[in-house]
Amino acid sequence: MEFILVTQQARPHVALIQLNRPKELNALNLQLMAELRDALKELDQNEEVRAIVLTGNERAFAAGADIKQMAGKTAIDMLHIDQFSTWDQIKKTKKPLIAAVSGFALGGGCELAMTCDMIIASETAQFGQPEIKIGVMPGAGGTQRLTRALGKARAMEMVLTGKSISAREAEKHGLVNRVVPVELHLEEAFKLAGEIAQLSPVAVKLAKESVNRAFEAHLEEGLHFERKNFYLTFASEDQTEGMAAFVEKRQPVFKGR
Numbered sequence: 001m002e003f004i005l006v007t008q009q010a011r012p013h014v015a016l017i018q019l020n021r022p023k024e025l026n027a028l029n030l031q032l033m034a035e036l037r038d039a040l041k042e043l044d045q046n047e048e049v050r051a052i053v054l055t056g057n058e059r060a061f062a063a064g065a066d067i068k069q070m071a072g073k074t075a076i077d078m079l080h081i082d083q084f085s086t087w088d089q090i091k092k093t094k095k096p097l098i099a100a101v102s103g104f105a106l107g108g109g110c111e112l113a114m115t116c117d118m119i120i121a122s123e124t125a126q127f128g129q130p131e132i133k134i135g136v137m138p139g140a141g142g143t144q145r146l147t148r149a150l151g152k153a154r155a156m157e158m159v160l161t162g163k164s165i166s167a168r169e170a171e172k173h174g175l176v177n178r179v180v181p182v183e184l185h186l187e188e189a190f191k192l193a194g195e196i197a198q199l200s201p202v203a204v205k206l207a208k209e210s211v212n213r214a215f216e217a218h219l220e221e222g223l224h225f226e227r228k229n230f231y232l233t234f235a236s237e238d239q240t241e242g243m244a245a246f247v248e249k250r251q252p253v254f255k256g257r
C-alpha cells in the first residue's frame with residue numbers, strides 16, 4: 001500500500017485506515033481509492049476486526065478527488081475509467097465504519113466521510129462540496145447524501161456555491177456525531193468503535209444494514225427489512241448469549257456466531 005496505512009488491531013477488534021498523501025492533502029487518486037477498496041474488503045472479512053476507523057491527518061481528511069489526475073480527461077475517458085466504481089466497496093462494507101475527520105473534508109473527501117456510518121469531527125474540520133468552483137459537480141454521492149443529511153435548502157446552497165461549513169455547523173445540522181478538540185478526534189473515534197466492538201457483531205451488522213435501508217428504500221420496505229433482520233438475529237448464538245446475560249445480570253461475551 002502506497003497511499004494508505006492499515007493497522008489491523010489499532011485497538012482491540014478495531015482497525016485503523018489512515019489516508020497517507022499528506023503533501024497533496026490526501027487527494028483521492030485512483031490508486032489510493034483502489035487501495036482503500038482492497039483494505040476495506042480484507043478487514044471486512046477478518047473475524048478479529050469488528051469496527052473500522054478511517055482518518056486522514058490533522059490538516060486534511062481529504063481535499064477531494066485528485067484534480068490533477070482528472071484535469072485532462074474527456075467525458076468518454078471518465079466513462080471508461082469509471083473511477084467511482086471503486087467507491088462501491090465503501091458502501092458495501094458490512095462492519096461499522098467511523099470517519100475521524102480533521103481539517104479539510106472537501107469534494108470527494110466530504111463524500112468519503114459521508115459514506116462512512118458515523119463521523120467524529122475535530123474543531124478544525126470543514127465540510128464542503130467545492131466542485132462547482134472547478135466547473136464540475138459532486139460525483140460520489142454529495143448531492144444525495146448532503147441533501148438527506150442537511151435538507152434541501154442547505155445542501156443546495158453548499159453545492160451551488162461551493163462554500164464549506166464548519167464542524168460546529170455540521171454538528172448542529174446532524175452531519176457529524178460530535179465535535180471534539182483536534183488532539184482528541186482520533187481517540188474519540190476509537191472510543192466509539194471500541195464500544196460497538198464489544199457488542200454482537202451479528203446484531204451490529206444487521207442493525208447497520210437496517211439503518212442504511214432508511215436512506216435507501218421507502219419506509220414500508222425499510223420497516224419490513226428491519227423486522228426481517230431483527231428476526232434473523234434470533235438465529236445467532238450471540239442473541240441467546242446476550243439475552244441470557246441480561247436475565248442473569250452479567251456481562252455478555254459475544255463471539256460473532
Ligand code: CAA
Pocket residue numbers: 023024025027028063064065066067068069104106107108109111130131134137138139140142
Ligand atoms: N487534487 C489534487 N491536488 C490537490 C487537491 C486535489 N483535490 N487538493 C489539494 N491538492 C494539492 C495542491 O495542488 C498542492 O499541491 P502542490 O504543493 O504540488 O501545488 C497541495 O495539495 C497543497 O494544497 P494547497 O497549496 O492548495 O493548500 P492550501 O492550504 O492553500 O489550500 C485547499 C487548501 C483550500 C483545500 C485547496 O488545496 C483546494 O481548494 N483544493 C481543492 C479542493 C477541491 O476542489 N476539491 C474537489 C475536487 S473534485 C471532486 O472531489 C469530485 C468528486 O465529487 C469526487
